[in-house]
Amino acid sequence: MSEFFAMGGYGAFIWPAYGAAAILLAGLVILSWKSMRRREAQVELLRAGRRKGRQDVTETPS
Amino acid sequence: MLMRRYKHTFLVKGLMLVIEMLRWIKDLCVWKENLGPRAPGALYKGTTMMHRFANPTRFMRVANAILPWTAGLAVLFLGAGLYQALVTSPADYQQGETVRIMYIHVPAAYMAMMIYASMAVASATSLIWKHPLADMIARASAPIGAVFTFVCLLSGSLWGQPMWGTWWVWDARLTSVLILFFLYLGYIALVNAFDDPARGAKPAAILALVGAVNLPVIKFSVDWWNTLHQPASLVKLDGPAIDPAMLRPLIFMAIAFTLFYVGVGILRLRSEIAGARIRNLQLGLTHG
Numbered sequence: 001m002s003e004f005f006a007m008g009g010y011g012a013f014i015w016p017a018y019g020a021a022a023i024l025l026a027g028l029v030i031l032s033w034k035s036m037r038r039r040e041a042q043v044e045l046l047r048a049g050r051r052k053g054r055q056d057v058t059e060t061p062s
Numbered sequence: 063m064l065m066r067r068y069k070h071t072f073l074v075k076g077l078m079l080v081i082e083m084l085r086w087i088k089d090l091c092v093w094k095e096n097l098g099p100r101a102p103g104a105l106y107k108g109t110t111m112m113h114r115f116a117n118p119t120r121f122m123r124v125a126n127a128i129l130p131w132t133a134g135l136a137v138l139f140l141g142a143g144l145y146q147a148l149v150t151s152p153a154d155y156q157q158g159e160t161v162r163i164m165y166i167h168v169p170a171a172y173m174a175m176m177i178y179a180s181m182a183v184a185s186a187t188s189l190i191w192k193h194p195l196a197d198m199i200a201r202a203s204a205p206i207g208a209v210f211t212f213v214c215l216l217s218g219s220l221w222g223q224p225m226w227g228t229w230w231v232w233d234a235r236l237t238s239v240l241i242l243f244f245l246y247l248g249y250i251a252l253v254n255a256f257d258d259p260a261r262g263a264k265p266a267a268i269l270a271l272v273g274a275v276n277l278p279v280i281k282f283s284v285d286w287w288n289t290l291h292q293p294a295s296l297v298k299l300d301g302p303a304i305d306p307a308m309l310r311p312l313i314f315m316a317i318a319f320t321l322f323y324v325g326v327g328i329l330r331l332r333s334e335i336a337g338a339r340i341r342n343l344q345l346g347l348t349h350g
Contacts, residue, residue: 004148004149007159007162008153008158008159009159010158010159010160010224013160013163013220013221013224014159014160014163014220016220017163017166017216017217017220017221018144018148018166020213020216020217021166021170021213021216021217024209024212024213025209025213025322028206028209028326029322029325029326029329032205032326032329032330032333033329035330035333036329036330036332036333036336039333039336039337039340040332040336042336043336043339043340043343046339046343046344047343050343050346
């Protein structure tokens with residue numbers, strides 16, 4: 001097992017390459033997912049506010 | 063007789079495809095009317111052309127349907143690819159175990175160029191047909207391409223140190239890929255410099271298109287200039303010059319990365335569409 005991680009003495013180069021790729025790609029997924037959720041929640045919020053605003057207008061016509 | 067029957071089915075299939083396309087065009091044409099007079103989902107104030115071709119709702123229905131498949135398949139290919147790359151594939155007779163960095167480096171380089179090429183195509187579509195979805199695809203792609211380019215540079219550096227004895231050299235291949243990275247960063251900065259991305263769409267599209275000149279430079283840099291970087295061994299006229307045991311994990315990783323791009327691209331596209339809707343709703347609110 002330790003032989004596998006040593007990678008013929010080149011483990012210090014191979015594992016950072018794989019690790020950095022994993023961290024960067026996972027980070028991109030998480031950031032993209034979070035930004036999408038945040039924006040879509042904001043759309044819902046704005047739409048709800050708009051519907052409410054319209055209802056208020058129709059309920060109390062001045 | 064057999065030939066005629068074959069022709070017949072072919073003709074019918076072609077006809078069905080044409081009908082399907084006509085229905086799609088009809089759908090696009092009535093899309094704006096379906097939205098009603100206030101058109102809350104309309105992305106940009108502008109020509110009706112724009113509205114007619116922009117159908118994010120329909121597009122996202124398809125995209126969301128394929129999203130779980132891309133995610134699942136990406137995990138499968140990544141798992142199989144990583145297992146082959148790290149365990150079953152052989153060490154190189156010259157480079158030893160460091161050749162395993164190739165399974166990150168080469169697919170990342172392929173993605174860096176492929177994503178830029180798709181950004182250029184999307185930008186051309188945006189300039190010619192004023193298709194807002196095309197802008198969004200380009201904008202959604204840029205950060206993914208930048209990350210893959212960075213992964214390519216980083217893994218290349220980590221491969222260069224043990225094999226060439228240096229982290230970095232200013233030769234044609236490495237420099238042109240660094241320029242690609244800066245093109246991505248420049249594109250992202252330019253897009254974010256506008257409060258309304260619709261206004262930044264044109265300069266950003268022009269930047270993406272002009273930058274596409276760099277793609278053939280990257281590809282052929284190893285042939286045109288003297289370089290430390292090894293020449294192409296996969297995409298060559300006379301076929302790949304690599305052992306199948308190494309080619310298979312490479313292809314698996316490339317497929318996994320492509321699926322990653324599609325999946326994350328869909329997430330970012332949803333984000334872009336939501337952003338456009340937010341701006342539209344806020345505009346609608348302030349105007350009463």
